Amino acid sequence: MSIKDLLTPFTAWKRITKDPVTIRDPFNDRPGAERYRGFHKNDVNKCIGCGTCEDICENEAIDMVPFKDPISGDSGLRPRLDYGRCCWCALCVDVCTTNSLTLSNEYTWVTVDPEDFRYTPGVDKKAWDDNEKGWKKPEGNYEFYNINRVEMHHLHPEDRDKSFVEMVKGYSREQAIAEADRCVECGICTATCPAHMGIPEYIKAVRHEDMEEGLRILYETNPLPEICGRICTHKCETVCSIGHKGDPLSIRWLKRYIADNVSSDKYKEILNTIDLSNNHKKVAIIGSGPAGLSAAHYLALMGYQCTIFEQYEKAGGMMRYGIPEYRLPYDSIDKDIDYILSLGVDIKYNARIGIDITLEQLNKDYDAVFAGTGLHLGRSTGIPGSDNEHVYYATDLLRQITAGEEIEVTDQIVVIGGGNVAMDITRSLARMQNQKFGKVNIITTALEREKNLPADLEEVVESREEGAVINPGWAPQSIEIENGRPVGLHVIKCNSLFDDSGRFNPQCDITKKEFFRGSMIVQSIGQGMDLSYVSEDFKKDLEFGPRGRVQTNAHFQTSVKWFFMGGDIIEGPDVIHGIANGHKAAIGIDNYIQGIDFAPAK
Amino acid sequence: MDLTKMFQFNADRSSYPELDANGKPIIDLSSHKYLKLWQGPQHPGVTGNMSLELTVNGDEIVESITHVGYLHRGFEKLMERRKFIQCFPTCIRMCVAEPDPNEYILSACIEELGGIEVPETAQWLRTLALEMARLQVLLRGVPGQAGTFSLGLGYQWGNYIRDLILDRFEELTGGRVYHMYILPGGVRGLLPDGFKKRMEENLKLVDEFLVNINDLMYNNIVFKQRAVGLAVIPVEWIDKYGVYGPSARAAGIMRDVRKTHPYLKYGELDFEPFTTTASDVYARSLVRWHDLKMTVDLIRQIMAKMPDKGDIKAPTPNVMHWRIPKGETYVKCESSRGEYGMYMVTDGSDMPRRVNLKGPSYTQATALLERLLINANIADTAAIMVSLATCPPEIER
Ligand code: SF4
Ligand code: SF4
Numbered sequence: 001m002s003i004k005d006l007l008t009p010f011t012a013w014k015r016i017t018k019d020p021v022t023i024r025d026p027f028n029d030r031p032g033a034e035r036y037r038g039f040h041k042n043d044v045n046k047c048i049g050c051g052t053c054e055d056i057c058e059n060e061a062i063d064m065v066p067f068k069d070p071i072s073g074d075s076g077l078r079p080r081l082d083y084g085r086c087c088w089c090a091l092c093v094d095v096c097t098t099n100s101l102t103l104s105n106e107y108t109w110v111t112v113d114p115e116d117f118r119y120t121p122g123v124d125k126k127a128w129d130d131n132e133k134g135w136k137k138p139e140g141n142y143e144f145y146n147i148n149r150v151e152m153h154h155l156h157p158e159d160r161d162k163s164f165v166e167m168v169k170g171y172s173r174e175q176a177i178a179e180a181d182r183c184v185e186c187g188i189c190t191a192t193c194p195a196h197m198g199i200p201e202y203i204k205a206v207r208h209e210d211m212e213e214g215l216r217i218l219y220e221t222n223p224l225p226e227i228c229g230r231i232c233t234h235k236c237e238t239v240c241s242i243g244h245k246g247d248p249l250s251i252r253w254l255k256r257y258i259a260d261n262v263s264s265d266k267y268k269e270i271l272n273t274i275d276l277s278n279n280h281k282k283v284a285i286i287g288s289g290p291a292g293l294s295a296a297h298y299l300a301l302m303g304y305q306c307t308i309f310e311q312y313e314k315a316g317g318m319m320r321y322g323i324p325e326y327r328l329p330y331d332s333i334d335k336d337i338d339y340i341l342s343l344g345v346d347i348k349y350n351a352r353i354g355i356d357i358t359l360e361q362l363n364k365d366y367d368a369v370f371a372g373t374g375l376h377l378g379r380s381t382g383i384p385g386s387d388n389e390h391v392y393y394a395t396d397l398l399r400q401i402t403a404g405e406e407i408e409v410t411d412q413i414v415v416i417g418g419g420n421v422a423m424d425i426t427r428s429l430a431r432m433q434n435q436k437f438g439k440v441n442i443i444t445t446a447l448e449r450e451k452n453l454p455a456d457l458e459e460v461v462e463s464r465e466e467g468a469v470i471n472p473g474w475a476p477q478s479i480e481i482e483n484g485r486p487v488g489l490h491v492i493k494c495n496s497l498f499d500d501s502g503r504f505n506p507q508c509d510i511t512k513k514e515f516f517r518g519s520m521i522v523q524s525i526g527q528g529m530d531l532s533y534v535s536e537d538f539k540k541d542l543e544f545g546p547r548g549r550v551q552t553n554a555h556f557q558t559s560v561k562w563f564f565m566g567g568d569i570i571e572g573p574d575v576i577h578g579i580a581n582g583h584k585a586a587i588g589i590d591n592y593i594q595g596i597d598f599a600p601a602k
Numbered sequence: 603m604d605l606t607k608m609f610q611f612n613a614d615r616s617s618y619p620e621l622d623a624n625g626k627p628i629i630d631l632s633s634h635k636y637l638k639l640w641q642g643p644q645h646p647g648v649t650g651n652m653s654l655e656l657t658v659n660g661d662e663i664v665e666s667i668t669h670v671g672y673l674h675r676g677f678e679k680l681m682e683r684r685k686f687i688q689c690f691p692t693c694i695r696m697c698v699a700e701p702d703p704n705e706y707i708l709s710a711c712i713e714e715l716g717g718i719e720v721p722e723t724a725q726w727l728r729t730l731a732l733e734m735a736r737l738q739v740l741l742r743g744v745p746g747q748a749g750t751f752s753l754g755l756g757y758q759w760g761n762y763i764r765d766l767i768l769d770r771f772e773e774l775t776g777g778r779v780y781h782m783y784i785l786p787g788g789v790r791g792l793l794p795d796g797f798k799k800r801m802e803e804n805l806k807l808v809d810e811f812l813v814n815i816n817d818l819m820y821n822n823i824v825f826k827q828r829a830v831g832l833a834v835i836p837v838e839w840i841d842k843y844g845v846y847g848p849s850a851r852a853a854g855i856m857r858d859v860r861k862t863h864p865y866l867k868y869g870e871l872d873f874e875p876f877t878t879t880a881s882d883v884y885a886r887s888l889v890r891w892h893d894l895k896m897t898v899d900l901i902r903q904i905m906a907k908m909p910d911k912g913d914i915k916a917p918t919p920n921v922m923h924w925r926i927p928k929g930e931t932y933v934k935c936e937s938s939r940g941e942y943g944m945y946m947v948t949d950g951s952d953m954p955r956r957v958n959l960k961g962p963s964y965t966q967a968t969a970l971l972e973r974l975l976i977n978a979n980i981a982d983t984a985a986i987m988v989s990l991a992t993c994p995p996e997i998e999r
Contacts, residue, residue, distance in 0.1 A: 004821060005821050005822060005823040005826060006823050008817045008818075008821040008822065009817065009818055009821070009822040009823075009824075011814075011817050011818075012755055012814070012817070012818055021762040022762075032772070033769075033772040033773040033776065033794075034773060034794060035772075035773065035774075035775070035776040035791060035794070036772060036776050036777075037776040037777055037782075052922065055922060056685075056687065056688065056921070056922065058684055058685075058688035058689075058691055058692060059691070087691050087780070088777070088780075089690070089691035089780075089782050090776065090782070091687065091688075091690070091691065094790075095921065095922070103776075135776045138790050138791050138914065138915075140792075140913065140914060140915075141913050141914075141915065141917070142788075142790075142914060142915045143917070144687070144918075144920065144921040144922070145919075145920035145921065145922065146917060146920070181919050181920045181923075182920060183920070184920065184922050185922065185923070204923075207923070
């Protein structure tokens with residue numbers, strides 16, 4: 001120790017001349033930094049109420065509370081914060097599926113009522129709502145889950161355009177697990193799926209590689225998973241939360257993955273349907289499309305003896321006779337249907353109601369009747385020339401192709417229609433042209449403009465890949481006939497389809513004309529129902545709605561108590577609505593037969 | 603003039619109490635020679651939230667027992683019921699003053715067991731955040747040692763600069779105290795524009811602070827009289843009591859994970875941790891002063907070498923159900939107090955099966971502190987405690 005040690009500490013006095021470092025005015029606001037994690041903000045119109053923020057919050061500071069009526073793709077709930085629990089980690093912001101949730105840079109809040117500190121950002125107005133600064137999900141490659149879809153392997157156009165082999169290959173194990181990993185288990189999709197399938201649950205089963213559990217979940221709401229896993233219109237995917245920032249989950253392919261990976265001989269054991277009870281009640285089902293099969297399946301599980309009356313040689317309805325094989329191979333259809341039939345469901349092929357047996361007779365022989373007869377009748381454009389024998393309906397041709405019948409295929413074809421059925425026939429005929437002539441020459445035209453085409457985008461893209469010309473935005477005027485054969489279709493430009501009040505009212509420009517050459521014309525502008533099996537007498541007892549559809553209640557019971565109807569003739573048209581209708585109708589039929597009251601026909 | 607003699611405080615200490623054949627003190631409270639004195643708990647933060655049960659004879663401590671349990675948090679246990687991502691806001695609280703090493707070791711455990719490679723830029727940013735954490739802790743920790751002898755001035759200086767460092771943390775991480783910046787897979791943001799410039803301005807203040815604090819503390823007769831020779835940790839105790847970091851280096855043992863087992867970007871930085879041998883309170887404090895100096899230098903090196911752009915986070919499985927295969931690991935880093943490690947066991951589920959934190963306070967403030975306080979003066983208790991960088995939240999996690 002030295003004298004220096006005695007004196008140096010006093011050098012601290014040199015600071016006496018300096019300004020104090022403390023802030024002089026503590027009352028002025030000191031704004032938080034650009035990224036400050038302050039109080040929550042939520043863009044409630046962007047938020048979909050998926051609840052992922054609630055799930056990630058380890059402090060349980062977030063509760064989902066009602067905000068508005070739920071709509072498709074929006075649970076109607078919004079996150080409510082409890083600032084007695086929140087630790088401002090901002091994981092809720094980083095995980096948010098829509099980026100609607102952010103934090104402001106505000107951090108002071110004085111109130112006398114502790115209840116105030118529980119609030120719903122964006123709903124309860126706060127001073128910091130317009131605060132631009134504060135924490136947002138970091139930019140760049142920063143996500144808590146993969147927002148990009150695992151690519152599905154498709155056959156290349158040159159490998160598929162000559163044959164009807166299935167073009168979507170299905171996921172491998174690794175791909176399926178990786179895709180399933182992306183789900184945040186919000187259930188937004190379940191609400192939108194017409195059959196309310198347990199989507200996050202079966203996706204979880206894929207993640208956990210538990211195919212048996214996956215299959216059980218599928219069959220709770222959908223007895224046609226092989227089929228739906230391939231051709232479902234996947235309304236669920238259009239609302240999937242992950243789709244807001246990236247690609248939605250491939251829900252459909254994951255369903256297919258489960259069904260593809262359980263062999264059919266294990267189904268009964270896994271689904272516990274080896275010994276089904278029998279309640280000795282009988283139900284007749286008209287049509288073996290999705291609605292009929294679904295009703296038969298759920299009724300069989302409840303112990304009913306079901307008999308399906310099918311007008312064609314094979315079961316499946318439009319799924320077999322309307323959808324081309326490259327999209328839905330017959331093996332897959334058979335796997336689903338064979339299982340349903342194995343539950344003791346009886347099926348009579350080539351049986352036509354109204355001809356072979358009447359509805360009234362069915363009423364006598366059975367305790368209830370369900371009709372899911374679908375939309376089979378092609379609609380005509382009614383333009384001059386459309387009655388020529390070389391002008392076809394898409395539905396007829398598709399059915400004939402499935403049945404293995406010879407159909408006419410010329411080297412120049414025009415298809416009228418912009419829906420999925422139009423694409424189906426376009427692509428089927430393109431393949432057949434390729435087989436026959438070695439090249440494709442087919443034009444598909446529709447009233448709608450490109451961006452409004454009712455067909456799925458992928459169908460349009462793939463049709464083009466296969467060599468078809470899709471030329472939308474034209475109104476067909478007439479079919480020119482020479483020597484008893486069509487030579488082409490006259491069209492004029494169609495500018496808009498609907499008027500301001502949303503009514504169908506096409507506006508065309510007659511100065512813009514076009515002529516599409518074709519020695520064969522196919523009309524695919526929608527399908528109608530064929531109720532010829534219902535006698536005129538019987539029709540008097542049925543109530544009809546404004547569009548000629550039969551009125552049913554929530555359980556698809558018509559005004560004739562023993563007669564239930566569902567599927568495309570009531571709702572849709574698509575497979576999954578049919579399945580959902582069939583399931584509900586099965587419950588309705590059970591209630592009816594057991595004499596339990598439920599809502600009358602609406 | 604022999605100043606040492608003039609300011610002689612270190613009067614011969616008694617050998618109370620007598621020891622029994624096993625070396626245990628024989629304390630008979632009914633003899634009225636001894637008094638029980640509780641130091642703490644009296645404050646919900648820092649060293650106040652544990653308590654020392656002292657047995658004193660006059661002003662001399664003859665026995666000390668460390669009591670923890672006033673925070674009752676159980677974070678390690680809580681994490682067994684948290685998804686991996688949810689452990690992230692939990693773990694930071696294990697050491698409040700220096701939360702960043704918690705974030706790092708948790709993330710590193712998860713990344714190692716989950717097979718995640720952290721991007722280069724994120725590794726630099728992590729290194730920076732860890733050194734900034736050390737900087738802000740030592741800005742209080744170094745002068746805090748003088749504070750235990752009632753010299754509070756340096757603490758005020760340090761606290762001011764620390765606040766500026768917290769401003770930097772705020773702009774980098776969005777938080778001042780709990781930064782929640784290093785998370786499994788990477789970090790949560792690049793440097794904001796102009797950050798390096800503002801940081802450099804702050805570092806200049808630290809340079810000045812280092813000089814001033816050197817004058818104020820290490821060339822101060824009172825500080826020297828109190829700290830020199832106080833609570834010497836013999837070198838044989840270093841392993842016996844599990845002494846790490848600055849406390850070990852003050853006893854001449856080079857223990858610094860950054861140097862001995864380089865992690866993140868430390869292998870690419872040029873530094874030599876300071877060691878000395880006196881192993882008393884003064885030496886330990888001096889080691890920390892050198893640590894602070896080295897940290898300033900490291901931050902400058904990091905800012906010069908790090909890339910400005912790049913990925914900040916590796917893709918991870920979906921955090922909402924990230925399952926990590928069965929495994930176990932121990933990951934460590936150098937906190938301002940010494941080796942700070944985490945042992946994690948995973949069982950293939952989406953939550954850790956077991957998390958165990960290994961921090962230097964646990965050993966140093968229980969067994970070692972109890973030992974060092976024997977025959978110390980009551981007035982030196984706080985100084986000894988602080989010299990061991992005691993952090994009760996880390997003991998009681
Ligand atoms: S995660 Fe985002 S979108 Fe989902 S409920 Fe929370 S704030 Fe809304
Ligand atoms: S599939 Fe999409 S919408 Fe459905 S639960 Fe998963 S993340 Fe939510």
